[in-house]
Amino acid sequence: xxxxxxxxxxxxxxxxxxxxxxxxxxxxxxxxxxxxxxxxxxxxxxxxxxxxxxxxxxxxxxxxxxxxxxxxxxxxxxxxxxxxxxxxxxxxxxxxxxxxxxxxxxxxxxxxxxx
Amino acid sequence: xxxxxxxxxxxxxxxxxxxxxxxxxxxxxxxxxxxxxxxxxxxxxxxxxxxxxxxxxxxxxxxxxxxxxxxxxxxxxxxxxxxxxxxxxxxxxxxxxxxxxxxxxxxxxxx
Numbered sequence: 001x002x003x004x005x006x007x008x009x010x011x012x013x014x015x016x017x018x019x020x021x022x023x024x025x026x027x028x029x030x031x032x033x034x035x036x037x038x039x040x041x042x043x044x045x046x047x048x049x050x051x052x053x054x055x056x057x058x059x060x061x062x063x064x065x066x067x068x069x070x071x072x073x074x075x076x077x078x079x080x081x082x083x084x085x086x087x088x089x090x091x092x093x094x095x096x097x098x099x100x101x102x103x104x105x106x107x108x109x110x111x112x113x114x115x
Numbered sequence: 116x117x118x119x120x121x122x123x124x125x126x127x128x129x130x131x132x133x134x135x136x137x138x139x140x141x142x143x144x145x146x147x148x149x150x151x152x153x154x155x156x157x158x159x160x161x162x163x164x165x166x167x168x169x170x171x172x173x174x175x176x177x178x179x180x181x182x183x184x185x186x187x188x189x190x191x192x193x194x195x196x197x198x199x200x201x202x203x204x205x206x207x208x209x210x211x212x213x214x215x216x217x218x219x220x221x222x223x224x225x226x
Contacts, residue, residue, distance in 0.1 A: 102208050
């Protein structure tokens with residue numbers, strides 16, 4: 001069964017350092033999502049891509065976060081500089097195509113700890 | 116804006132007990148509704164979904180019915196097992212856009 005891949009699974013970094021997370025969606029899925037899940041809460045969307053284009057980044061803290069999906073396949077989420085409040089689980093999800101199949105399939109996540 | 120409210124947790128049950136986790140939502144239009152489950156240290160897995168009013172989603176003994184008149188999507192299971200221990204999230208989506216999640220309900224099932 002096809003799965004969403006994410007790496008690394010765990011990341012520990014110090015405040016003010018740069019970190020990057022990688023996501024490879026299920027093959028053929030046009031829509032890719034990055035969510036942030038703070039401990040004890042539900043995930044919240046950071047950014048949504050349709051192919052290589054950003055369609056929703058209204059909740060992305062753009063002063064320190066950036067995301068790209070250059071060839072419309074895999075994606076990278078970057079934080080620079082990291083802050084203590086960025087400690088969370090970062091989840092990537094994909095779905096076949098917006099509006100036609102709404103089910104989002106999630107990867108295992110990257111757990112970030114900022115010291 | 117859209118929102119999802121889940122019953123406060125955590126919930127602790129004995130094996131073979133009946134489970135209900137309440138979920139209500141606020142949204143314009145006709146969203147699709149979902150239940151996701153998250154095991155410790157893992158990502159979210161889709162448990163079931165319903166895309167229109169009166170639809171019933173079901174999977175692995177769990178079921179939920181989309182009730183538009185009460186804006187609810189309560190999760191039920193007739194007989195829980197220890198392996199059902201996890202965090203359960205109710206969520207909604209409109210036209211393939213972002214999922215809006217509830218706060219999650221921690222379920223612990225004791226032998």
